Amino acid sequence: GAGVSQSPSNKVTEKGKDVELRCDPISGHTALYWYRQSLGQGLEFLIYFQGNSAPDKSGLPSDRFSAERTGGSVSTLTIQRTQQEDSAVYLCASSQNRDKFYGYTFGSGTRLTVV
Amino acid sequence: DAKTTQPPSMDCAEGRAANLPCNHSTISGNEYVYWYRQIHSQGPQYIIHGLKNNETNEMASLIITEDRKSSTLILPHATLRDTAVYYCIVRLLGAYGQNFVFGPGTRLSVLP
Numbered sequence: 001g002a003g004v005s006q007s008p009s010n011k012v013t014e015k016g017k018d019v020e021l022r023c024d025p026i027s028g029h030t031a032l033y034w035y036r037q038s039l040g041q042g043l044e045f046l047i048y049f050q051g052n053s054a055p056d057k058s059g060l061p062s063d064r065f066s067a068e069r070t071g072g073s074v075s076t077l078t079i080q081r082t083q084q085e086d087s088a089v090y091l092c093a094s095s096q097n098r099d100k101f102y103g104y105t106f107g108s109g110t111r112l113t114v115v
Numbered sequence: 116d117a118k119t120t121q122p123p124s125m126d127c128a129e130g131r132a133a134n135l136p137c138n139h140s141t142i143s144g145n146e147y148v149y150w151y152r153q154i155h156s157q158g159p160q161y162i163i164h165g166l167k168n169n170e171t172n173e174m175a176s177l178i179i180t181e182d183r184k185s186s187t188l189i190l191p192h193a194t195l196r197d198t199a200v201y202y203c204i205v206r207l208l209g210a211y212g213q214n215f216v217f218g219p220g221t222r223l224s225v226l227p
C-alpha cells in the first residue's frame with residue numbers, strides 16, 4: 001500500500017482482556033518497528049523486526065506483550081491480560097532497511113484504552 | 116546515543132519563520148541529527164537530517180553549529196498546518212530501536 005496501515009484505529013477493552021493490534025507495512029519494507037506513546041510522552045520503543053532475523057524484543061515492557069510478523073509482512077502486537085497502564089497509542093513504522101533511516105514511515109497508530 | 120534538549124513549547128505567527136532549537140552537547144562524531152514532527156493524531160513524519168553541513172529540503176532547513184553541539188530547525192514560512200510536536204533526535208546511521216529515543220519534543224503552535 002501507499003503507507004503503513006494500522007488497525008483498529010481505536011480500541012477500548014476491559015482490564016484483563018487480551019487485545020491484538022495489526023500493522024501492514026509498506027510493501028517491500030523489510031524493517032518493522034512497534035512503538036508506544038503514552039499521553040504527553042515521547043515514543044517508547046517496543047520491538048523491531050528485520051527480514052527473517054530474530055526480532056529485537058528488548059523494549060517489550062513485560063511478558064504480557066508479544067509480537068509476530070508473518071511472511072515478512074504483516075505484524076501483530078498482542079497484549080495479554082491488559083492493564084490500565086497499557087493505555088496508549090501504539091505506533092508501527094517500517095523502512096526499507098535499518099540504514100535507510102529517513103525512509104522510516106509511521107502509521108497513524110492504534111489508540112488503546114483499557115477501562 | 117547522545118541525548119537532546121528542546122524547549123517544551125514555542126509559538127510562532129503564521130507566515131513568519133519558526134526556529135526550533137535543539138541542544139545535543141554530547142553528540143559523537145558519527146551521530147546524525149534528525150528532525151521529525153508529529154501532528155495531532157498522526158504518526159511521526161520525517162522532516163530532515165544532517166551530519167555537519169547545513170541542509171535544506173522542501174519542508175525545512177537544518178542549521179548545525181560548527182561544534183555540532185546544537186542545531187536549529189527552520190520552517191521558513193510557518194502555516195497553521197505546521198502546528199505539531201517537533202522531535203530532535205541524534206543517532207548513529209543504521210541504529211534503531213532502543214538507540215533511537217524520542218524525547219518529549221517541542222510543541223510548536225502556529226498562531227493566526
